[in-house]
Amino acid sequence: MEKYSPHEIEKKWQQKWADEKIYKTEMNPERKKYYVLEMFPYPSGNLHMGHVRNYSIGDVLARYKTMEGFNVLHPMGFDAFGMPAENAAIKHGVKPSDWTYSNIDNMKRQQREMGLSYDWDREVETCRPEYYRWTQWMFELFYRRGLAYKKKASVNWCDTCGTVLANEQVIDGKCWRCDSDVRKKDLSQWFLKITDYADELLKDLDLLKGWPDRVKTMQENWIGRSEGAEFSFDVPDFQEKIPVYTTCPHTVFGVTYVVLAVEHPLVEKLIQGRENEAEIRAFMDETRNMSELERTSADSEKKGMFTGAYAVNPFNGKRVPIWITNYVLYEYGTGAVMGVPTHDERDWMFAAKYGLEKILVVNNPEGTLSLDTMDNAYVDPGVLVNSGAFTGMDSEKAKGAIIQWIVDHNIGQRKVNYRLRDWLISRQRYWGAPIPVVYCPHCGEVLVPEEQLPVKLPENVKFEQGSVSPLAQCSDFVNCTCPKCGGPAKRETDTMDTFICSSWYYMRYTDPDNATMPFAKDKVNYWAPVNQYIGGIEHAILHLLYSRFFTKVLRDAGLVGFDEPFTNLLTQGMVIKDGSKMSKSKGNVISPEEIIAHYGADTARLFILFAAPPERDLEWSDQGVEGAFRFLNRVWRIVGQFAATVKNAPDVYDVKALTKEEKELRRVLHVTIKKVTEDIRDRFMFNTAISSIMELVNAFYVFQDKPEINAGLLREVTLDLIKILAPFAPHITEELWSDIAGQGSVHQQQWPAYDPAAMVQDEVEIVLQINGKVRGKLVIDAALDREAMEQAALEHPRVRELVAGKGIVKVIAVPKKLVNIVVK
RNA sequence: GCGGCUGUGGCGAAAUGGCAGACGCGCUAGCUUCAGGAGCUAGUGAUGGCAACAUCAUGGUGGUUCGAAUCCACUCAGCCGCACCA
Numbered sequence: 001m002e003k004y005s006p007h008e009i010e011k012k013w014q015q016k017w018a019d020e021k022i023y024k025t026e027m028n029p030e031r032k033k034y035y036v037l038e039m040f041p042y043p044s045g046n047l048h049m050g051h052v053r054n055y056s057i058g059d060v061l062a063r064y065k066t067m068e069g070f071n072v073l074h075p076m077g078f079d080a081f082g083m084p085a086e087n088a089a090i091k092h093g094v095k096p097s098d099w100t101y102s103n104i105d106n107m108k109r110q111q112r113e114m115g116l117s118y119d120w121d122r123e124v125e126t127c128r129p130e131y132y133r134w135t136q137w138m139f140e141l142f143y144r145r146g147l148a149y150k151k152k153a154s155v156n157w158c159d160t161c162g163t164v165l166a167n168e169q170v171i172d173g174k175c176w177r178c179d180s181d182v183r184k185k186d187l188s189q190w191f192l193k194i195t196d197y198a199d200e201l202l203k204d205l206d207l208l209k210g211w212p213d214r215v216k217t218m219q220e221n222w223i224g225r226s227e228g229a230e231f232s233f234d235v236p237d238f239q240e241k242i243p244v245y246t247t248c249p250h251t252v253f254g255v256t257y258v259v260l261a262v263e264h265p266l267v268e269k270l271i272q273g274r275e276n277e278a279e280i281r282a283f284m285d286e287t288r289n290m291s292e293l294e295r296t297s298a299d300s301e302k303k304g305m306f307t308g309a310y311a312v313n314p315f316n317g318k319r320v321p322i323w324i325t326n327y328v329l330y331e332y333g334t335g336a337v338m339g340v341p342t343h344d345e346r347d348w349m350f351a352a353k354y355g356l357e358k359i360l361v362v363n364n365p366e367g368t369l370s371l372d373t374m375d376n377a378y379v380d381p382g383v384l385v386n387s388g389a390f391t392g393m394d395s396e397k398a399k400g401a402i403i404q405w406i407v408d409h410n411i412g413q414r415k416v417n418y419r420l421r422d423w424l425i426s427r428q429r430y431w432g433a434p435i436p437v438v439y440c441p442h443c444g445e446v447l448v449p450e451e452q453l454p455v456k457l458p459e460n461v462k463f464e465q466g467s468v469s470p471l472a473q474c475s476d477f478v479n480c481t482c483p484k485c486g487g488p489a490k491r492e493t494d495t496m497d498t499f500i501c502s503s504w505y506y507m508r509y510t511d512p513d514n515a516t517m518p519f520a521k522d523k524v525n526y527w528a529p530v531n532q533y534i535g536g537i538e539h540a541i542l543h544l545l546y547s548r549f550f551t552k553v554l555r556d557a558g559l560v561g562f563d564e565p566f567t568n569l570l571t572q573g574m575v576i577k578d579g580s581k582m583s584k585s586k587g588n589v590i591s592p593e594e595i596i597a598h599y600g601a602d603t604a605r606l607f608i609l610f611a612a613p614p615e616r617d618l619e620w621s622d623q624g625v626e627g628a629f630r631f632l633n634r635v636w637r638i639v640g641q642f643a644a645t646v647k648n649a650p651d652v653y654d655v656k657a658l659t660k661e662e663k664e665l666r667r668v669l670h671v672t673i674k675k676v677t678e679d680i681r682d683r684f685m686f687n688t689a690i691s692s693i694m695e696l697v698n699a700f701y702v703f704q705d706k707p708e709i710n711a712g713l714l715r716e717v718t719l720d721l722i723k724i725l726a727p728f729a730p731h732i733t734e735e736l737w738s739d740i741a742g743q744g745s746v747h748q749q750q751w752p753a754y755d756p757a758a759m760v761q762d763e764v765e766i767v768l769q770i771n772g773k774v775r776g777k778l779v780i781d782a783a784l785d786r787e788a789m790e791q792a793a794l795e796h797p798r799v800r801e802l803v804a805g806k807g808i809v810k811v812i813a814v815p816k817k818l819v820n821i822v823v824k
Numbered sequence: 825g826c827g828g829c830u831g832u833g834g835c836g837a838a839a840u841g842g843c844a845g846a847c848g849c850g851c852u853a854g855c856u857u858c859a860g861g862a863g864c865u866a867g868u869g870a871u872g873g874c875a876a877c878a879u880c881a882u883g884g885u886g887g888u889u890c891g892a893a894u895c896c897a898c899u900c901a902g903c904c905g906c907a908c909c910a
Contacts, residue, residue: 214829217827217905217906224906327908328910329909337910339910346910623850624836630848631848704864765843767843777843817843
């Protein structure tokens with residue numbers, strides 16, 4: 001028998017699969033579809049182990065579902081716009097497009113070497129004009145629906161990347177990509193109105209039964225819905241009003257001051273001409289210059305200054321001082337807050353620091369609180385005190401009553417607020433989809449007409465370190481004619497956040513070559529939503545939230561007929577080595593290419609699926625890889641040993657004629673088929689699926705020196721073994737299949753069914769317990785009922801010995817499992 | 825502070841109310857081989873014992889139960905997310 005040589009086999013089959021296009025998929029409304037998708041990669045140039053894990057998981061599902069009879073869509077593509085291509089241009093003088101396409105070529109080669117079942121005819125690359133034309137079309141769709149707008153705002157700016165960032169892309173005050181500090185900058189930028197969908201994005205999390213709770217919680221936190229009231233304090237000296245937002249309207253009688261964010265437009269008016277104006281301005285500048293992290297950290301010291309002005313509480317006419325502070329955010333609510341030191345921890349600290357008045361307005365249910373004994377704010381429910389007509393009311397009820405009072409007196413209304421902000425999508429970069437807008441001195445902001453899309457990226461641009469966006473310097477690009485009046489105009493020179501490109505790519509896969517639409521309705525509605533999406537947890541908010549938003553907008557525009565893009569989500573764990581994430585700086589990187597070159601793709605895939613369940617972090621082990629390789633060799637040898645017999649063996653045979661040992665092998669086979677089926681289909685527990693296949697192979701080895709084994713059984717075991725191993729190790733199984741079965745691909749076979757009759761055991765070993773402790777074992781007829789089991793247990797010599805002289809309180813018998821005798 | 829996840833042999837892990845540690849790695853022994861870091865077979869949680877066997881053991885403490893890694897309460901440790909959002 002020939003040795004198992006993965007390289008020859010893998011190369012041969014990869015070629016054949018590609019030539020014969022066995023993974024090509026067509027829409028077929030007659031058939032049930034299944035859409036399995038792995039998050040497409042950024043083309044950095046090389047696959048890493050995280051990719052290998054991601055694609056291995058997806059490939060098992062795709063192959064399994066195909067064998068189950070589904071019409072499976074399993075595509076791949078590249079999230080090809082982004083900064084690194086531009087950095088390469090600056091550093092090495094290569095064109096971003098050349099750099100990107102050569103990286104894509106290399107990664108595609110590596111993906112092919114993994115033996116993944118992609119329909120490559122559906123590949124999508126977001127940097128191709130054929131694709132970004134539709135990204136720009138999407139922008140225009142949003143614009144026309146009033147969901148894209150330009151405004152001047154204080155935005156997150158990363159100096160290293162030379163561009164702005166969305167809120168979701170700032171992690172702990174640092175840039176998500178390069179980890180450098182983010183600072184605020186006032187710029188006029190494009191936004192998508194994701195806040196219009198805040199409530200639905202929150203509510204529809206309930207529809208996502210197949211998503212991990214963790215991800216849903218993160219999105220829920222991010223959206224940050226809160227309910228309360230918005231109403232105004234009068235500032236009679238200036239004939240102004242200060243609207244405030246509060247989630248605790250029941251504490252209004254405890255207000256002793258009002259605070260404004262330093263950016264609040266009213267501040268200017270209030271402080272003008274004050275004797276300490278210069279001092280106040282210095283404080284404002286200081287606050288404005290704080291980093292995002294300092295400014296929003298809960299531990300930062302709360303500082304403020306009195307403006308010298310007063311506001312009037314509409315509930316009791318009380319005059320309270322107006323302060324400015326570093327702890328109120330201008331972007332949230334109204335940028336102004338009512339200060340209630342007794343019932344808000346921050347206000348307590350602030351009041352304590354500056355000696356502001358405190359009034360108790362909510363007492364605890366026992367009524368034992370008093371200002372003299374309190375040492376921090378009381379924030380729990382209770383009973384209102386010192387609250388005029390509302391005194392004595394339960395605090396929860398008072399919320400509603402006070403809101404009603406606000407509405408009745410026409411000073412405000414019930415209000416829901418979100419932490420979520422609109423999505424800032426402008427990027428001052430070259431390598432992205434240009435925003436298809438023209439600025440005309442006469443017509444203003446004008447969309448590039450649909451038929452003129454795409455607005456193509458110019459090729460003749462210069463890349464220099466630290467300079468402004470290359471597009472802004474490219475006069476051929478900037479200067480254009482106004483589509484409306486035909487006069488001279490200038491193009492928008494910012495490109496779109498690459499997260500826009502990835503917010504709809506999974507829909508493009510359903511109709512990738514469409515030149516007249518982003519995708520045809522019948523195709524997208526046949527294939528989408530994605531049944532199973534697989535990727536890293538790092539996109540819990542970013543990509544996954546944006547894609548949900550896009551889906552809802554496209555639905556409202558009538559382009560798609562579903563509410564959510566990804567029905568089920570699997571978040572895979574990281575691949576780690578020596579306890580920490582693989583990284584160049586730690587020198588613990590294992591290259592997939594080397595592993596595949598050494599052991600073959602089947603071994604790499606098998607190991608990575610076997611070493612841990614998909615959601616958990618996976619510790620890389622070189623010895624574990626050896627073990628996977630050894631297992632495939634074992635399969636190769638045992639199948640090879642019997643190959644000749646199996647080829648000539650009958651498909652049908654008399655099961656009753658099997659020996660006891662043969663029957664046991666057949667039982668293990670069917671138990672394994674059931675286990676593997678359920679582990680893949682219901683639990684994604686590929687590790688236990690593989691371990692049960694290993695057990696089957698171990699059981700098979702009992703017959704290695706027994707050529708007299710029933711040929712029919714031998715054929716059944718061998719063929720089914722190859723089939724159930726096929727999703728995990730596609731090449732070796734294809735080779736064995738072609739050798740034995742002779743025709744067709746194993747990957748197009750039907751998944752084996754298990755026969756419950758074959759799984760029945762005549763005899764089972766049960767455990768005998770006395771007071772819950774194992775005291776013996778007994779092999780009995782599996783069909784025995786409870787009484788018979790009890791009987792058998794009580795006759796067991798050791799049990800008799802231990803029970804002798806004691807009173808039996810109770811006997812519990814569980815068929816096929818155990819008998820527990822409770823004695824005293 | 826709020827929310828979530830994870831704690832099981834020397835290691836990766838199984839077991840979701842019924843024999844804790846399946847399967848794999850590592851280790852030990854035997855067989856096989858000219859030899860092997862190849863292959864096959866067997867053993868392998870700890871402690872005590874010649875042994876049968878017993879006791880202990882799933883981060884900790886309590887509880888529910890005939891029976892708990894599994895359910896409940898509290899608690900410790902590690903990781904992750906959000907965090908001055910009024």
